[in-house]
Amino acid sequence: MSDAKGRADAYKAAGVDIEAGNAFVGRIKDMVKSTFTPGVVTEIGGFGGLFRPDLTGMEEPLLVSGADGVGTKLKLAFLFDKHDTVGIDLVAMSVNDVLVQGAAPLFFLDYFATGRLTSGVPEAVVSGVAEGCRQSQCALLGGETAEMPGFYPDGEYDLSGFCVGMVDRSRLVDGKTVRPGDAVVGLASSGIHSNGYSLVRKLFDQSGLRGDDAFPGGEKSVAETLLEPTRIYTRSVLHLLDKVQVNGMVHVTGGGFYDNIPRVLPEDVAVQVEFGSWPMLPVFDWLRKQGELSWPEMLQIFNCSVGYVVITPEPDAALEVLAQHGQPAHVIGEVVERGDLEEQVEIRFPR
Known part of the structure:
Protein backbone atom coordinates (compact mmCIF):
# COMPACT_ATOMS: atom_id res chain seq x y z
CA MET A 1 0.00 0.00 0.00
CA LEU A 172 -23.56 52.56 -17.56
CA VAL A 173 -21.11 54.35 -19.88
CA ASP A 174 -21.65 52.99 -23.39
CA GLY A 175 -20.89 55.91 -25.70
CA LYS A 176 -24.45 56.35 -26.90
CA THR A 177 -24.61 59.91 -25.53
CA VAL A 178 -21.35 61.07 -27.13
CA ARG A 179 -22.14 64.18 -29.17
CA PRO A 180 -20.37 66.93 -31.15
CA GLY A 181 -18.73 69.42 -28.85
CA ASP A 182 -17.63 66.88 -26.27
CA ALA A 183 -13.98 67.11 -25.32
CA VAL A 184 -11.58 64.19 -25.64
CA VAL A 185 -9.39 63.91 -22.54
CA GLY A 186 -6.33 61.68 -22.72
CA LEU A 187 -5.05 60.06 -19.53
CA ALA A 188 -1.31 59.48 -19.52
CA SER A 189 0.03 55.97 -19.90
CA SER A 190 2.95 54.63 -17.89
CA GLY A 191 4.68 53.40 -21.02
CA ILE A 192 4.04 50.87 -23.76
CA HIS A 193 1.59 48.96 -21.52
CA SER A 194 0.97 45.44 -22.95
CA ASN A 195 0.43 45.81 -26.68
CA GLY A 196 2.70 45.92 -29.70
CA TYR A 197 5.42 43.79 -28.15
CA SER A 198 6.06 41.66 -31.21
CA LEU A 199 7.33 44.85 -32.83
CA VAL A 200 8.98 46.11 -29.62
CA ARG A 201 10.98 42.90 -29.32
CA LYS A 202 12.05 43.06 -32.95
CA LEU A 203 13.28 46.65 -32.55
CA PHE A 204 15.01 45.81 -29.28
CA ASP A 205 16.81 42.87 -30.89
CA GLN A 206 17.99 45.13 -33.72
CA SER A 207 19.17 47.87 -31.38
CA GLY A 208 22.07 46.07 -29.73
CA LEU A 209 20.94 47.33 -26.33
CA ARG A 210 21.12 45.19 -23.21
CA GLY A 211 18.64 45.04 -20.38
CA ASP A 212 20.89 46.78 -17.87
CA ASP A 213 21.80 49.63 -20.24
CA ALA A 214 20.34 53.07 -19.58
CA PHE A 215 17.36 53.58 -21.85
CA PRO A 216 18.05 56.31 -24.45
CA GLY A 217 16.53 59.60 -23.28
CA GLY A 218 15.08 58.05 -20.13
CA GLU A 219 15.97 57.69 -16.47
CA LYS A 220 15.52 53.92 -16.13
CA SER A 221 17.24 50.87 -17.56
CA VAL A 222 16.16 49.25 -20.80
CA ALA A 223 14.61 46.32 -18.89
CA GLU A 224 12.71 48.61 -16.53
CA THR A 225 11.45 50.77 -19.38
CA LEU A 226 10.28 47.93 -21.62
CA LEU A 227 8.69 46.07 -18.69
CA GLU A 228 7.06 49.15 -17.12
CA PRO A 229 3.68 47.78 -16.00
CA THR A 230 0.40 48.92 -17.50
CA ARG A 231 -1.20 51.77 -15.59
CA ILE A 232 -4.41 50.89 -13.75
CA TYR A 233 -6.99 53.69 -14.00
CA THR A 234 -9.63 52.37 -11.58
CA ARG A 235 -9.28 54.76 -8.65
CA SER A 236 -9.02 58.01 -10.63
CA VAL A 237 -11.75 57.13 -13.13
CA LEU A 238 -14.27 55.90 -10.55
CA HIS A 239 -13.82 59.17 -8.67
CA LEU A 240 -14.21 61.05 -11.94
CA LEU A 241 -17.51 59.30 -12.66
CA ASP A 242 -18.83 60.51 -9.30
CA LYS A 243 -18.04 64.14 -10.09
CA VAL A 244 -18.26 64.73 -13.84
CA GLN A 245 -20.55 63.79 -16.72
CA VAL A 246 -18.78 61.20 -18.85
CA ASN A 247 -20.31 60.12 -22.15
CA GLY A 248 -17.73 57.63 -23.34
CA MET A 249 -14.44 55.99 -22.35
CA VAL A 250 -11.73 54.10 -24.21
CA HIS A 251 -8.93 51.77 -23.13
CA VAL A 252 -6.19 52.31 -25.71
CA THR A 253 -4.84 48.82 -26.41
CA GLY A 254 -3.93 46.89 -29.57
CA GLY A 255 -4.96 48.92 -32.60
CA GLY A 256 -4.04 52.20 -30.97
CA PHE A 257 -6.10 55.34 -31.50
CA TYR A 258 -7.53 54.37 -34.87
CA ASP A 259 -9.17 51.11 -33.83
CA ASN A 260 -10.11 51.70 -30.19
CA ILE A 261 -11.74 55.14 -30.13
CA PRO A 262 -14.41 54.25 -32.75
CA ARG A 263 -15.58 51.37 -30.55
CA VAL A 264 -17.47 53.84 -28.33
CA LEU A 265 -18.64 56.34 -30.93
CA PRO A 266 -22.11 56.61 -32.50
CA GLU A 267 -21.99 56.28 -36.29
CA ASP A 268 -22.75 59.96 -36.93
CA VAL A 269 -19.81 61.44 -35.02
CA ALA A 270 -16.03 61.41 -35.29
CA VAL A 271 -13.11 62.44 -33.12
CA GLN A 272 -10.45 64.92 -34.15
CA VAL A 273 -7.23 64.48 -32.19
CA GLU A 274 -4.66 67.28 -32.07
CA PHE A 275 -1.30 65.55 -32.22
CA GLY A 276 1.22 67.25 -29.96
CA SER A 277 -1.36 68.33 -27.38
CA TRP A 278 0.08 65.86 -24.86
CA PRO A 279 3.67 65.04 -23.79
CA MET A 280 5.33 62.04 -25.43
CA LEU A 281 7.32 59.55 -23.37
CA PRO A 282 10.90 58.91 -24.59
CA VAL A 283 10.18 55.23 -25.25
CA PHE A 284 7.80 56.12 -28.10
CA ASP A 285 10.28 58.50 -29.74
CA TRP A 286 12.84 55.71 -29.56
CA LEU A 287 10.50 53.12 -31.06
CA ARG A 288 9.57 55.45 -33.92
CA LYS A 289 13.19 56.24 -34.77
CA GLN A 290 14.44 52.70 -34.29
CA GLY A 291 11.70 51.31 -36.53
CA GLU A 292 11.72 54.23 -38.99
CA LEU A 293 7.98 54.53 -38.43
CA SER A 294 5.64 57.43 -39.14
CA TRP A 295 3.48 58.83 -36.36
CA PRO A 296 0.31 57.48 -38.03
CA GLU A 297 1.92 54.03 -37.92
CA MET A 298 2.82 54.54 -34.27
CA LEU A 299 -0.72 55.63 -33.40
CA GLN A 300 -2.09 52.51 -35.09
CA ILE A 301 0.10 50.21 -32.98
CA PHE A 302 0.84 51.89 -29.64
CA ASN A 303 -0.90 54.07 -27.05
CA CYS A 304 1.75 56.78 -27.67
CA SER A 305 1.55 58.02 -24.06
CA VAL A 306 -2.29 58.05 -23.85
CA GLY A 307 -3.48 54.83 -22.22
CA TYR A 308 -7.09 55.78 -21.54
CA VAL A 309 -9.54 58.29 -23.03
CA VAL A 310 -12.50 60.03 -21.43
CA ILE A 311 -15.09 61.82 -23.57
CA THR A 312 -16.85 64.53 -21.58
CA PRO A 313 -18.64 67.88 -21.98
CA GLU A 314 -16.84 69.07 -18.81
CA PRO A 315 -13.11 68.92 -19.60
CA ASP A 316 -11.95 71.50 -17.04
CA ALA A 317 -13.74 69.74 -14.20
CA ALA A 318 -12.43 66.37 -15.42
CA LEU A 319 -8.82 67.57 -15.48
CA GLU A 320 -9.21 68.98 -11.97
CA VAL A 321 -10.58 65.73 -10.54
CA LEU A 322 -7.93 63.63 -12.27
CA ALA A 323 -5.17 65.92 -10.99
CA GLN A 324 -6.49 65.52 -7.45
CA HIS A 325 -5.90 61.79 -7.80
CA GLY A 326 -2.44 62.12 -9.30
CA GLN A 327 -3.47 61.17 -12.83
CA PRO A 328 -1.81 63.33 -15.53
CA ALA A 329 -4.28 64.14 -18.31
CA HIS A 330 -4.72 66.58 -21.21
CA VAL A 331 -7.45 67.67 -23.57
CA ILE A 332 -6.28 66.05 -26.81
CA GLY A 333 -9.22 66.64 -29.16
CA GLU A 334 -12.95 66.99 -29.63
CA VAL A 335 -15.98 65.19 -30.99
CA VAL A 336 -17.32 66.53 -34.30
CA GLU A 337 -20.04 65.62 -36.76
CA ARG A 338 -18.77 62.88 -39.00
CA GLY A 339 -20.05 64.32 -42.24
CA ASP A 340 -18.03 62.94 -45.16
CA LEU A 341 -15.16 61.66 -43.03
CA GLU A 342 -14.33 58.10 -44.08
CA GLU A 343 -12.80 57.23 -40.70
CA GLN A 344 -14.09 58.10 -37.26
CA VAL A 345 -10.69 59.16 -35.97
CA GLU A 346 -8.81 62.01 -37.61
CA ILE A 347 -5.34 62.82 -36.26
CA ARG A 348 -4.44 66.41 -37.04
CA PHE A 349 -0.69 66.87 -37.27
CA PRO A 350 0.99 70.30 -36.99
CA ARG A 351 2.13 71.72 -40.31
Whole structure:
Protein backbone atom coordinates (compact mmCIF):
# COMPACT_ATOMS: atom_id res chain seq x y z
CA MET A 1 0.00 0.00 0.00
CA SER A 2 1.49 3.37 -1.02
CA ASP A 3 1.68 6.22 1.49
CA ALA A 4 0.47 9.73 0.64
CA LYS A 5 3.84 10.74 -0.79
CA GLY A 6 4.26 7.58 -2.78
CA ARG A 7 0.90 7.94 -4.49
CA ALA A 8 2.24 10.93 -6.46
CA ASP A 9 5.54 9.35 -7.54
CA ALA A 10 4.32 8.19 -10.93
CA TYR A 11 2.97 11.65 -11.82
CA LYS A 12 6.18 13.27 -10.57
CA ALA A 13 8.22 10.96 -12.77
CA ALA A 14 6.15 12.22 -15.72
CA GLY A 15 7.09 15.80 -14.84
CA VAL A 16 4.23 17.02 -12.63
CA ASP A 17 5.11 17.63 -8.98
CA ILE A 18 1.86 17.72 -7.00
CA GLU A 19 3.70 18.45 -3.76
CA ALA A 20 5.45 21.44 -5.31
CA GLY A 21 2.10 22.73 -6.54
CA ASN A 22 0.54 22.42 -3.10
CA ALA A 23 3.55 24.10 -1.52
CA PHE A 24 3.28 26.97 -4.01
CA VAL A 25 -0.35 27.54 -3.09
CA GLY A 26 0.67 27.68 0.55
CA ARG A 27 3.35 30.29 -0.19
CA ILE A 28 0.98 32.64 -1.99
CA LYS A 29 -1.92 32.50 0.48
CA ASP A 30 -0.91 35.69 2.26
CA MET A 31 -0.48 37.53 -1.05
CA VAL A 32 -3.96 36.52 -2.11
CA LYS A 33 -5.54 37.41 1.22
CA SER A 34 -4.01 40.89 1.02
CA THR A 35 -6.36 41.60 -1.89
CA PHE A 36 -9.57 40.43 -0.19
CA THR A 37 -12.39 42.94 -0.05
CA PRO A 38 -15.50 42.76 2.17
CA GLY A 39 -17.35 40.84 -0.56
CA VAL A 40 -15.09 37.79 -0.33
CA VAL A 41 -16.74 34.96 1.63
CA THR A 42 -14.38 32.12 0.80
CA GLU A 43 -10.84 30.97 1.46
CA ILE A 44 -8.21 30.16 -1.14
CA GLY A 45 -8.11 26.52 -2.19
CA GLY A 46 -11.74 25.76 -2.95
CA PHE A 47 -13.12 24.67 -6.28
CA GLY A 48 -14.74 28.05 -6.81
CA GLY A 49 -14.46 31.48 -5.28
CA LEU A 50 -17.48 32.92 -3.47
CA PHE A 51 -18.28 36.61 -3.60
CA ARG A 52 -21.18 38.57 -2.14
CA PRO A 53 -21.62 41.87 -4.03
CA ASP A 54 -22.85 44.95 -2.22
CA LEU A 55 -26.02 46.00 -4.04
CA THR A 56 -26.77 48.93 -1.75
CA GLY A 57 -28.23 51.82 -3.73
CA MET A 58 -28.32 49.89 -6.99
CA GLU A 59 -31.61 49.71 -8.86
CA GLU A 60 -30.51 47.46 -11.71
CA PRO A 61 -27.00 46.05 -11.22
CA LEU A 62 -25.19 44.78 -14.28
CA LEU A 63 -22.17 42.48 -14.30
CA VAL A 64 -19.39 43.40 -16.72
CA SER A 65 -16.71 40.83 -17.53
CA GLY A 66 -13.35 40.93 -19.27
CA ALA A 67 -10.52 38.56 -20.12
CA ASP A 68 -7.03 39.17 -21.45
CA GLY A 69 -3.38 38.21 -21.23
CA VAL A 70 0.02 39.88 -21.33
CA GLY A 71 1.05 38.70 -24.79
CA THR A 72 4.62 38.55 -26.01
CA LYS A 73 5.75 41.08 -23.41
CA LEU A 74 6.33 37.89 -21.41
CA LYS A 75 9.28 37.09 -23.70
CA LEU A 76 11.09 40.14 -22.34
CA ALA A 77 10.28 39.09 -18.77
CA PHE A 78 11.96 35.76 -19.53
CA LEU A 79 14.94 37.46 -21.20
CA PHE A 80 15.52 39.96 -18.40
CA ASP A 81 14.58 37.45 -15.67
CA LYS A 82 12.20 39.99 -14.16
CA HIS A 83 8.79 38.60 -13.24
CA ASP A 84 7.26 40.90 -10.62
CA THR A 85 5.60 43.37 -13.01
CA VAL A 86 3.81 41.22 -15.61
CA GLY A 87 1.18 40.26 -13.03
CA ILE A 88 0.25 43.94 -12.77
CA ASP A 89 -0.06 44.00 -16.56
CA LEU A 90 -2.34 40.98 -16.42
CA VAL A 91 -4.76 42.63 -14.01
CA ALA A 92 -4.61 45.99 -15.75
CA MET A 93 -5.58 44.69 -19.16
CA SER A 94 -8.86 43.27 -17.87
CA VAL A 95 -9.82 45.79 -15.19
CA ASN A 96 -9.22 48.75 -17.53
CA ASP A 97 -11.53 47.12 -20.09
CA VAL A 98 -14.26 46.60 -17.48
CA LEU A 99 -13.81 50.16 -16.26
CA VAL A 100 -14.59 51.55 -19.73
CA GLN A 101 -18.29 50.85 -19.17
CA GLY A 102 -18.26 52.48 -15.76
CA ALA A 103 -18.00 49.23 -13.81
CA ALA A 104 -16.10 48.92 -10.54
CA PRO A 105 -14.00 45.71 -10.58
CA LEU A 106 -15.24 43.17 -8.03
CA PHE A 107 -12.88 40.23 -8.39
CA PHE A 108 -10.15 38.78 -10.57
CA LEU A 109 -9.09 35.25 -11.50
CA ASP A 110 -5.66 34.36 -12.88
CA TYR A 111 -4.33 31.40 -14.86
CA PHE A 112 -0.61 30.58 -14.69
CA ALA A 113 0.70 27.78 -16.89
CA THR A 114 4.27 26.50 -17.11
CA GLY A 115 6.25 23.40 -18.00
CA ARG A 116 7.74 23.06 -14.52
CA LEU A 117 7.14 24.97 -11.30
CA THR A 118 10.42 26.55 -10.26
CA SER A 119 10.94 28.29 -6.95
CA GLY A 120 10.69 32.06 -7.01
CA VAL A 121 9.27 32.80 -10.45
CA PRO A 122 5.60 31.87 -9.86
CA GLU A 123 5.65 33.73 -6.54
CA ALA A 124 7.03 36.85 -8.23
CA VAL A 125 4.32 36.69 -10.88
CA VAL A 126 1.54 36.28 -8.31
CA SER A 127 2.99 39.12 -6.24
CA GLY A 128 2.40 41.34 -9.29
CA VAL A 129 -1.13 40.01 -9.72
CA ALA A 130 -1.85 40.79 -6.08
CA GLU A 131 -0.39 44.28 -6.43
CA GLY A 132 -2.56 44.89 -9.51
CA CYS A 133 -5.63 43.78 -7.59
CA ARG A 134 -4.80 46.09 -4.71
CA GLN A 135 -4.32 49.00 -7.11
CA SER A 136 -7.67 48.29 -8.76
CA GLN A 137 -9.49 47.63 -5.47
CA CYS A 138 -10.65 44.16 -6.48
CA ALA A 139 -10.14 40.78 -4.89
CA LEU A 140 -7.94 38.02 -6.26
CA LEU A 141 -10.71 35.50 -5.74
CA GLY A 142 -9.07 32.43 -7.22
CA GLY A 143 -7.13 31.05 -10.12
CA GLU A 144 -5.37 28.07 -11.60
CA THR A 145 -1.75 26.96 -11.65
CA ALA A 146 -1.07 24.41 -14.37
CA GLU A 147 2.17 22.44 -14.61
CA MET A 148 2.39 20.94 -18.10
CA PRO A 149 5.76 19.30 -18.83
CA GLY A 150 6.78 19.36 -22.47
CA PHE A 151 4.24 22.01 -23.36
CA TYR A 152 6.34 25.11 -22.56
CA PRO A 153 10.10 25.63 -22.95
CA ASP A 154 12.08 25.53 -19.71
CA GLY A 155 11.82 28.81 -17.81
CA GLU A 156 8.78 30.06 -19.70
CA TYR A 157 5.13 30.40 -18.74
CA ASP A 158 1.89 31.92 -19.96
CA LEU A 159 -0.70 34.06 -18.21
CA SER A 160 -4.34 34.90 -18.67
CA GLY A 161 -6.76 36.74 -16.45
CA PHE A 162 -10.46 37.28 -16.00
CA CYS A 163 -12.25 40.14 -14.25
CA VAL A 164 -15.86 40.72 -13.21
CA GLY A 165 -17.11 44.20 -12.34
CA MET A 166 -20.50 45.74 -11.62
CA VAL A 167 -22.32 48.93 -12.56
CA ASP A 168 -25.88 50.16 -12.07
CA ARG A 169 -27.61 50.37 -15.46
CA SER A 170 -28.37 54.05 -14.86
CA ARG A 171 -24.62 54.73 -14.63
CA LEU A 172 -23.56 52.56 -17.56
CA VAL A 173 -21.11 54.35 -19.88
CA ASP A 174 -21.65 52.99 -23.39
CA GLY A 175 -20.89 55.91 -25.70
CA LYS A 176 -24.45 56.35 -26.90
CA THR A 177 -24.61 59.91 -25.53
CA VAL A 178 -21.35 61.07 -27.13
CA ARG A 179 -22.14 64.18 -29.17
CA PRO A 180 -20.37 66.93 -31.15
CA GLY A 181 -18.73 69.42 -28.85
CA ASP A 182 -17.63 66.88 -26.27
CA ALA A 183 -13.98 67.11 -25.32
CA VAL A 184 -11.58 64.19 -25.64
CA VAL A 185 -9.39 63.91 -22.54
CA GLY A 186 -6.33 61.68 -22.72
CA LEU A 187 -5.05 60.06 -19.53
CA ALA A 188 -1.31 59.48 -19.52
CA SER A 189 0.03 55.97 -19.90
CA SER A 190 2.95 54.63 -17.89
CA GLY A 191 4.68 53.40 -21.02
CA ILE A 192 4.04 50.87 -23.76
CA HIS A 193 1.59 48.96 -21.52
CA SER A 194 0.97 45.44 -22.95
CA ASN A 195 0.43 45.81 -26.68
CA GLY A 196 2.70 45.92 -29.70
CA TYR A 197 5.42 43.79 -28.15
CA SER A 198 6.06 41.66 -31.21
CA LEU A 199 7.33 44.85 -32.83
CA VAL A 200 8.98 46.11 -29.62
CA ARG A 201 10.98 42.90 -29.32
CA LYS A 202 12.05 43.06 -32.95
CA LEU A 203 13.28 46.65 -32.55
CA PHE A 204 15.01 45.81 -29.28
CA ASP A 205 16.81 42.87 -30.89
CA GLN A 206 17.99 45.13 -33.72
CA SER A 207 19.17 47.87 -31.38
CA GLY A 208 22.07 46.07 -29.73
CA LEU A 209 20.94 47.33 -26.33
CA ARG A 210 21.12 45.19 -23.21
CA GLY A 211 18.64 45.04 -20.38
CA ASP A 212 20.89 46.78 -17.87
CA ASP A 213 21.80 49.63 -20.24
CA ALA A 214 20.34 53.07 -19.58
CA PHE A 215 17.36 53.58 -21.85
CA PRO A 216 18.05 56.31 -24.45
CA GLY A 217 16.53 59.60 -23.28
CA GLY A 218 15.08 58.05 -20.13
CA GLU A 219 15.97 57.69 -16.47
CA LYS A 220 15.52 53.92 -16.13
CA SER A 221 17.24 50.87 -17.56
CA VAL A 222 16.16 49.25 -20.80
CA ALA A 223 14.61 46.32 -18.89
CA GLU A 224 12.71 48.61 -16.53
CA THR A 225 11.45 50.77 -19.38
CA LEU A 226 10.28 47.93 -21.62
CA LEU A 227 8.69 46.07 -18.69
CA GLU A 228 7.06 49.15 -17.12
CA PRO A 229 3.68 47.78 -16.00
CA THR A 230 0.40 48.92 -17.50
CA ARG A 231 -1.20 51.77 -15.59
CA ILE A 232 -4.41 50.89 -13.75
CA TYR A 233 -6.99 53.69 -14.00
CA THR A 234 -9.63 52.37 -11.58
CA ARG A 235 -9.28 54.76 -8.65
CA SER A 236 -9.02 58.01 -10.63
CA VAL A 237 -11.75 57.13 -13.13
CA LEU A 238 -14.27 55.90 -10.55
CA HIS A 239 -13.82 59.17 -8.67
CA LEU A 240 -14.21 61.05 -11.94
CA LEU A 241 -17.51 59.30 -12.66
CA ASP A 242 -18.83 60.51 -9.30
CA LYS A 243 -18.04 64.14 -10.09
CA VAL A 244 -18.26 64.73 -13.84
CA GLN A 245 -20.55 63.79 -16.72
CA VAL A 246 -18.78 61.20 -18.85
CA ASN A 247 -20.31 60.12 -22.15
CA GLY A 248 -17.73 57.63 -23.34
CA MET A 249 -14.44 55.99 -22.35
CA VAL A 250 -11.73 54.10 -24.21
CA HIS A 251 -8.93 51.77 -23.13
CA VAL A 252 -6.19 52.31 -25.71
CA THR A 253 -4.84 48.82 -26.41
CA GLY A 254 -3.93 46.89 -29.57
CA GLY A 255 -4.96 48.92 -32.60
CA GLY A 256 -4.04 52.20 -30.97
CA PHE A 257 -6.10 55.34 -31.50
CA TYR A 258 -7.53 54.37 -34.87
CA ASP A 259 -9.17 51.11 -33.83
CA ASN A 260 -10.11 51.70 -30.19
CA ILE A 261 -11.74 55.14 -30.13
CA PRO A 262 -14.41 54.25 -32.75
CA ARG A 263 -15.58 51.37 -30.55
CA VAL A 264 -17.47 53.84 -28.33
CA LEU A 265 -18.64 56.34 -30.93
CA PRO A 266 -22.11 56.61 -32.50
CA GLU A 267 -21.99 56.28 -36.29
CA ASP A 268 -22.75 59.96 -36.93
CA VAL A 269 -19.81 61.44 -35.02
CA ALA A 270 -16.03 61.41 -35.29
CA VAL A 271 -13.11 62.44 -33.12
CA GLN A 272 -10.45 64.92 -34.15
CA VAL A 273 -7.23 64.48 -32.19
CA GLU A 274 -4.66 67.28 -32.07
CA PHE A 275 -1.30 65.55 -32.22
CA GLY A 276 1.22 67.25 -29.96
CA SER A 277 -1.36 68.33 -27.38
CA TRP A 278 0.08 65.86 -24.86
CA PRO A 279 3.67 65.04 -23.79
CA MET A 280 5.33 62.04 -25.43
CA LEU A 281 7.32 59.55 -23.37
CA PRO A 282 10.90 58.91 -24.59
CA VAL A 283 10.18 55.23 -25.25
CA PHE A 284 7.80 56.12 -28.10
CA ASP A 285 10.28 58.50 -29.74
CA TRP A 286 12.84 55.71 -29.56
CA LEU A 287 10.50 53.12 -31.06
CA ARG A 288 9.57 55.45 -33.92
CA LYS A 289 13.19 56.24 -34.77
CA GLN A 290 14.44 52.70 -34.29
CA GLY A 291 11.70 51.31 -36.53
CA GLU A 292 11.72 54.23 -38.99
CA LEU A 293 7.98 54.53 -38.43
CA SER A 294 5.64 57.43 -39.14
CA TRP A 295 3.48 58.83 -36.36
CA PRO A 296 0.31 57.48 -38.03
CA GLU A 297 1.92 54.03 -37.92
CA MET A 298 2.82 54.54 -34.27
CA LEU A 299 -0.72 55.63 -33.40
CA GLN A 300 -2.09 52.51 -35.09
CA ILE A 301 0.10 50.21 -32.98
CA PHE A 302 0.84 51.89 -29.64
CA ASN A 303 -0.90 54.07 -27.05
CA CYS A 304 1.75 56.78 -27.67
CA SER A 305 1.55 58.02 -24.06
CA VAL A 306 -2.29 58.05 -23.85
CA GLY A 307 -3.48 54.83 -22.22
CA TYR A 308 -7.09 55.78 -21.54
CA VAL A 309 -9.54 58.29 -23.03
CA VAL A 310 -12.50 60.03 -21.43
CA ILE A 311 -15.09 61.82 -23.57
CA THR A 312 -16.85 64.53 -21.58
CA PRO A 313 -18.64 67.88 -21.98
CA GLU A 314 -16.84 69.07 -18.81
CA PRO A 315 -13.11 68.92 -19.60
CA ASP A 316 -11.95 71.50 -17.04
CA ALA A 317 -13.74 69.74 -14.20
CA ALA A 318 -12.43 66.37 -15.42
CA LEU A 319 -8.82 67.57 -15.48
CA GLU A 320 -9.21 68.98 -11.97
CA VAL A 321 -10.58 65.73 -10.54
CA LEU A 322 -7.93 63.63 -12.27
CA ALA A 323 -5.17 65.92 -10.99
CA GLN A 324 -6.49 65.52 -7.45
CA HIS A 325 -5.90 61.79 -7.80
CA GLY A 326 -2.44 62.12 -9.30
CA GLN A 327 -3.47 61.17 -12.83
CA PRO A 328 -1.81 63.33 -15.53
CA ALA A 329 -4.28 64.14 -18.31
CA HIS A 330 -4.72 66.58 -21.21
CA VAL A 331 -7.45 67.67 -23.57
CA ILE A 332 -6.28 66.05 -26.81
CA GLY A 333 -9.22 66.64 -29.16
CA GLU A 334 -12.95 66.99 -29.63
CA VAL A 335 -15.98 65.19 -30.99
CA VAL A 336 -17.32 66.53 -34.30
CA GLU A 337 -20.04 65.62 -36.76
CA ARG A 338 -18.77 62.88 -39.00
CA GLY A 339 -20.05 64.32 -42.24
CA ASP A 340 -18.03 62.94 -45.16
CA LEU A 341 -15.16 61.66 -43.03
CA GLU A 342 -14.33 58.10 -44.08
CA GLU A 343 -12.80 57.23 -40.70
CA GLN A 344 -14.09 58.10 -37.26
CA VAL A 345 -10.69 59.16 -35.97
CA GLU A 346 -8.81 62.01 -37.61
CA ILE A 347 -5.34 62.82 -36.26
CA ARG A 348 -4.44 66.41 -37.04
CA PHE A 349 -0.69 66.87 -37.27
CA PRO A 350 0.99 70.30 -36.99
CA ARG A 351 2.13 71.72 -40.31
